[in-house]
Amino acid sequence: MTGAVRFFSCHNGGGRSVTQDVAGADADLVDRLRRSDRAAFRELYARYAQPTFAFLMRLARRRDAAEDLQQETWLAVARHAARLAPDSDVGAWIFTVARNQFRSWRRRAPEPAADLAVAELAAAVPAGAGDVDIDVERALAALPEMHREILLLVGVEGLSTDRAAHVLAIRADAARQRLARARAALAEALRAAGDDSERQRGAS
Numbered sequence: 001m002t003g004a005v006r007f008f009s010c011h012n013g014g015g016r017s018v019t020q021d022v023a024g025a026d027a028d029l030v031d032r033l034r035r036s037d038r039a040a041f042r043e044l045y046a047r048y049a050q051p052t053f054a055f056l057m058r059l060a061r062r063r064d065a066a067e068d069l070q071q072e073t074w075l076a077v078a079r080h081a082a083r084l085a086p087d088s089d090v091g092a093w094i095f096t097v098a099r100n101q102f103r104s105w106r107r108r109a110p111e112p113a114a115d116l117a118v119a120e121l122a123a124a125v126p127a128g129a130g131d132v133d134i135d136v137e138r139a140l141a142a143l144p145e146m147h148r149e150i151l152l153l154v155g156v157e158g159l160s161t162d163r164a165a166h167v168l169a170i171r172a173d174a175a176r177q178r179l180a181r182a183r184a185a186l187a188e189a190l191r192a193a194g195d196d197s198e199r200q201r202g203a204s
Contacts, residue, residue: 030084053066
C-alpha cells in the first residue's frame, strides 16, 4: 500500500512536506517575527495554516472543533511570536501550540459529537496538506491518540523524531520508542483491514 510507505521509512521523517522544505529559512523568519514584522506573520500563516488544520482535523475528528482550534492556535501564535527565542524551531513550536490547544479542548469538551466518517475526514483535509490514502486514514483513525499524533508529526508532516519529541514534550528516546510502537500498531491495523477485505471478497 503505497500511501503507508511514509509511515514506515527508516529515516526519521516521512515524505517531504512543507515543514521540511522550509526548515532552512526558519532563522530569518524567527528574527522577523521577533521584530513584529507583519509580513513575516503572513508568511508564517501561508506556510503552516494548512498543515496545522490537517493535524487538528485528524486529532479532533470534528470539523467544527478543528476550525475553532485552528483559530485559537493562530491567535496564540500571533500573541507569542515576538517572544520567540532566536534559535526557536518555529515549525515544531507551531505544532506544539496546536497540540496544546487540542489537549485543552479535549479536557473541557462536553460529551463529544459523533466523529466524522473517515471518508468525510479525508475530504475535509485541505488538498496537499499531507495527503493520505483512505485505507491508511481509516487505520490511523482507529489508533490510540498517542500513536496517531506521533505518526502524523513524523509520517505526514515530516518532522524528525527529535522535533516530534519536542512537540510531544517527551525525551527523544521515548519518542523513538513511541514511534516504533505506533508503526507496529498501524501495520497491524492495515493487516487486519486487508484480511477483512479479503474475507468480504471471498464471501461475495
